[in-house]
Amino acid sequence: xxxxxxRVTRSFGGHVAVxxxxxxxxxxxxxxxxxxxxxxxxxxxxxxxxxxxxxxxxVVIGGREVTRLKPQDRGIGFVFQHxxxxxxxxxxxxxxxxxxxxxxxxxxVRDRVNELLKLVQLEGFAERYPSQLxxxxxxxxxxxxxxxxxxxxxxxxxxxxxxxxxxxxxxxTWLRHLHDDMHVTTVIVTHDQExxxxxADEVVIMDxxxxxxxxxxxxxxxxxxxxxxxxxxxxVNEVDGGLVRxxxxxxxxxxxxGAAEAHVERIVHLGFEVRVEIxxxxxxxxxxxxxxxxxxxxxxxxxxxxxxxxxxxxxxxxDPRADPVPTQA
Amino acid sequence: MRPRRRTxxxxxxxxxxxxxxxxxxxxxxxxAVVWSATKDGTDSFTRALSNPQAIDALxxxxxAAAIVALVSAVxxxxxxxxxxxxxxxxxxxxxxxxxxxxxxxxxxxxxxxLALYGPKSPVGINIAFTQAxxxxxxxxxxxxxxxxxxxxxxxxxxxxxxxxxxxLGASPSTILRRIILPNLLPAILTGTxxxxxxxxxxxxxxxxxxxxxxxxxxxxxVYIFGLIESDDASGAAAVSTVLLAISVVVLAxxxxxxxxxxx
Numbered sequence: 001x002x003x004x005x006x007r008v009t010r011s012f013g014g015h016v017a018v019x020x021x022x023x024x025x026x027x028x029x030x031x032x033x034x035x036x037x038x039x040x041x042x043x044x045x046x047x048x049x050x051x052x053x054x055x056x057x058x059v060v061i062g063g064r065e066v067t068r069l070k071p072q073d074r075g076i077g078f079v080f081q082h083x084x085x086x087x088x089x090x091x092x093x094x095x096x097x098x099x100x101x102x103x104x105x106x107x108x109v110r111d112r113v114n115e116l117l118k119l120v121q122l123e124g125f126a127e128r129y130p131s132q133l134x135x136x137x138x139x140x141x142x143x144x145x146x147x148x149x150x151x152x153x154x155x156x157x158x159x160x161x162x163x164x165x166x167x168x169x170x171x172x173t174w175l176r177h178l179h180d181d182m183h184v185t186t187v188i189v190t191h192d193q194e195x196x197x198x199x200a201d202e203v204v205i206m207d208x209x210x211x212x213x214x215x216x217x218x219x220x221x222x223x224x225x226x227x228x229x230x231x232x233x234x235x236v237n238e239v240d241g242g243l244v245r246x247x248x249x250x251x252x253x254x255x256x257x258g259a260a261e262a263h264v265e266r267i268v269h270l271g272f273e274v275r276v277e278i279x280x281x282x283x284x285x286x287x288x289x290x291x292x293x294x295x296x297x298x299x300x301x302x303x304x305x306x307x308x309x310x311x312x313x314x315x316x317x318x319d320p321r322a323d324p325v326p327t328q329a
Numbered sequence: 330m331r332p333r334r335r336t337x338x339x340x341x342x343x344x345x346x347x348x349x350x351x352x353x354x355x356x357x358x359x360x361a362v363v364w365s366a367t368k369d370g371t372d373s374f375t376r377a378l379s380n381p382q383a384i385d386a387l388x389x390x391x392x393a394a395a396i397v398a399l400v401s402a403v404x405x406x407x408x409x410x411x412x413x414x415x416x417x418x419x420x421x422x423x424x425x426x427x428x429x430x431x432x433x434x435x436x437x438x439x440x441x442x443l444a445l446y447g448p449k450s451p452v453g454i455n456i457a458f459t460q461a462x463x464x465x466x467x468x469x470x471x472x473x474x475x476x477x478x479x480x481x482x483x484x485x486x487x488x489x490x491x492x493x494x495x496x497l498g499a500s501p502s503t504i505l506r507r508i509i510l511p512n513l514l515p516a517i518l519t520g521t522x523x524x525x526x527x528x529x530x531x532x533x534x535x536x537x538x539x540x541x542x543x544x545x546x547x548x549x550x551v552y553i554f555g556l557i558e559s560d561d562a563s564g565a566a567a568v569s570t571v572l573l574a575i576s577v578v579v580l581a582x583x584x585x586x587x588x589x590x591x592x
Binding site: 050078080082084085086088097098101 | 489490492493494495496497498499507511512
């Protein structure tokens with residue numbers, strides 16, 4: 001179902017968490033709300049779920065206005081960062097909860113729960129309690145629980161945020177496949193740009209309670225709308241009043257057109273990727289992202305004299321944001 | 330499956346100290362009671378307990394304590410809920426006031442209750458020397474148990490569980506019944522058990538307001554006091570042993586229930 005968010009605002013005390021946000025999320029899509037903490041992404045998600053009531057604006061889901069509707073009347077699946085497992089119930093009872101309170105026939109409940117246990121790869125764990133599961137298993141249980149009510153919309157609030165990096169990558173790939181099989185309109189909140197780019201059809205980048213840019217992962221990366229988006233989606237160097245990605249810096253042993261003289265300060269090997277920290281002759285510090293092979297071909301050594309130029313720099317002259325450029329070095 | 334820890338010498342020392350303290354402070358006086366109740370043989374024990382006045386006092390005490398425990402379970406949980414979940418002026422003050430029945434000497438509580446609910450009641454309620462007065466006094470002195478047992482659990486209770494239940498279609502009353510109460514149950518049971526155990530042994534707050542009418546408002550502890558006053562130490566010990574046994578059984582039973590519900 002399509003989710004239409006129209007001019008939604010929500011403040012907590014004096015702090016405006018969501019500021020006049022309008023956004024349409026397409027039917028059956030997987031959308032990521034991406035932003036730093038405090039950007040308002042979780043609040044926006046909770047407003048869609050009915051867990052927060054907006055101060056102003058409307059939320060329409062599948063053509064039905066739900067702004068003031070209680071969460072229990074929305075039929076939305078919601079997955080929390082810290083699982084929100086029902087500690088006093090077994091895995092089976094957790095997943096069955098939504099159906100039991102809807103007084104579905106016992107057999108139907110049993111069949112559906114077993115089907116879901118299979119789907120989330122927790123067969124054999126039905127009689128366990130959440131405290132006996134790992135974080136990844138708990139989150140899969142929570143997902144199965146939210147899917148049991150056959151929601152038209154699935155909302156996930158930093159679902160993998162409490163898991164370690166490896167489990168996190170596995171689960172998000174798995175979630176993407178799950179989504180492709182089910183076509184439930186899915187919104188996932190994350191502060192991890194890699195996760196958002198990896199999983200989502202469309203990325204909504206938020207900051208300070210405002211949507212900064214909406215687009216497909218590749219589009220927003222290639223054509224960031226402002227300095228914030230560019231800085232948030234990946235590391236940047238500040239050069240000559242513009243921003244350049246470290247992988248867009250070209251390093252040469254001999255002079256090039258438009259290249260500045262610099263010397264290599266430090267070389268950091270990160271496996272396939274190599275970080276080359278350089279200082280231009282004018283004292284400006286930069287770092288370039290090269291592959292292992294490129295560094296070998298160039299034969300780079302610390303202290304070496306090189307020439308550096310940017311292949312693709314961006315300037316945002318009309319950027320209304322007064323904030324300094326957030327560089328991630 | 331908790332791995333068995335090997336006992337180190339430090340563990341042995343602390344276990345020893347704890348056992349010694351527990352023994353001197355708790356177990357020794359308890360065994361003394363049982364010993365003095367049985368030292369004159371089982372005859373005097375059964376005689377003391379077949380006295381109709383003793384039986385009546387015990388029955389009344391247990392009945393009143395049961396009522397008090399149940400009322401306390403409900404009101405204590407409700408008060409804990411309000412203290413944790415509601416924000417209102419004077420909440421901190423109310424929170425501090427809860428402990429007054431613990432802090433106040435029970436005889437002072439008895440005096441206060443007599444002044445409030447006695448013949449010269451400023452609020453026009455005179456229940457002195459009735460069974461109701463015993464229940465009122467016991468309610469007062471046992472009030473903090475359930476509140477203080479439930480409050481920390483409620484503070485720690487994961488609010489997202491309630492939000493999750495709500496997103497799954499549960500109404501507030503369903504959430505209360507199926508999510509909140511099951512999670513509070515161990516704490517409620519603990520508080521209720523303690524309140525009950527305190528109520529069956531309560532003396533100070535009851536002795537003034539109840540009037541100690543035999544076969545009516547006389548509670549077991551006051552009856553025991555009477556036996557000692559009339560030099561029947563072994564009879565007193567016999568009745569005390571019954572109270573002790575009931576306390577132990579109730580607390581053990583509560584513990585079993587609590588473990589079962591925490592699983």
